[in-house]
Amino acid sequence: MSRQFFVGGNWKMNGSTAANEALIETLNGAEVPEGVDVVVAPPAIYLESVRKALSPRIAVSAQNCYHAQSGAYTGELAPAMLADLGITWTLQGHSERREYFHESSEFVAKKTKFAIEHGVKVIACIGEKLAEREDGTTFDVCAAQLAPIAEALSAEQWADVVIAYEPVWAIGTGKVATPDQAQEVHAYIRAWLAENVSAEVAEATRIIYGGSVNGKNCNELAGQPDIDGFLVGGASLKPEFIDIISARA
Numbered sequence: 709m710s711r712q713f714f715v716g717g718n719w720k721m722n723g724s725t726a727a728n729e730a731l732i733e734t735l736n737g738a739e740v741p742e743g744v745d746v747v748v749a750p751p752a753i754y755l756e757s758v759r760k761a762l763s764p765r766i767a768v769s770a771q772n773c774y775h776a777q778s779g780a781y782t783g784e785l786a787p788a789m790l791a792d793l794g795i796t797w798t799l800q801g802h803s804e805r806r807e808y809f810h811e812s813s814e815f816v817a818k819k820t821k822f823a824i825e826h827g828v829k830v831i832a833c834i835g836e837k838l839a840e841r842e843d844g845t846t847f848d849v850c851a852a853q854l855a856p857i858a859e860a861l862s863a864e865q866w867a868d869v870v871i872a873y874e875p876v877w878a879i880g881t882g883k884v885a886t887p888d889q890a891q892e893v894h895a896y897i898r899a900w901l902a903e904n905v906s907a908e909v910a911e912a913t914r915i916i917y918g919g920s921v922n923g924k925n926c927n928e929l930a931g932q933p934d935i936d937g938f939l940v941g942g943a944s945l946k947p948e949f950i951d952i953i954s955a956r957a
């Protein structure tokens with residue numbers, strides 16, 4: 709079974725009306741190769757304007773949303789609000805949210821399930837810190853982050869999940885994981901899914917890599933058998949994002 713290549717651009721807390729317009733012009737002028745899913749995740753305040761201006765060939769993602777339909781949750785967004793605006797994806801569990809906003813893996817799993825149940829697909833982010841890699845606990849950390857998600861979701865709901873493996877030491881550092889390092893963890897995650905969810909889900913689920921991906925290193929990474937795409941930070945704000953979209957072409 710071949711998994712459709714998936715490239716996400718996480719804009720994080722970057723952008724302005726003018727900067728977004730320039731980036732959207734670049735994206736709209738680019739050719740998105742057939743058989744590639746492209747998704748961009750602007751800050752919440754720009755979701756609607758980006759969705760309106762961007763080619764329908766590119767999907768738009770939130771960077772986070774909460775596990776309630778509506779109500780007294782100041783500062784939060786409901787998945788139904790995203791769906792209402794044509795925002796079809798959300799990130800969950802990005803390492804910056806785990807670190808700065810103390811999101812636990814259980815909370816991430818709860819929000820992941822709720823988003824899927826309300827029509828929003830999820831890019832679920834996992835990955836180890838430098839000290840954890842150095843301690844040799846990378847696999848354990850990834851498994852512990854995945855376990856609550858696997859507990860929460862039905863087999864069918866995995867069709868609406870992409871897993872982003874983003875080693876924290878590679879994010880924004882320019883220290884990209886080598887293709888072998890990334891492949892090793894992606895293969896582990898797939899084997900973990902086979903053992904803890906099902907062989908079918910393991911085979912079908914896209915596992916994308918994030919952490920200092922750029923126009924130069926993307927091709928070799930994309931050639932690895934278990935790397936099904938990328939979640940791009942810094943380079944998603946630049947024209948080289950177009951090169952990354954075509955890494956498999």
Ligand SMILES: O=C(CO)COP(=O)(O)O
Nearest residue numbers: 718879880919920941942
């Ligand atoms: O965190 C990331 C994407 O979610 C990766 O960020 P960089 O590509 O800037 O390293």
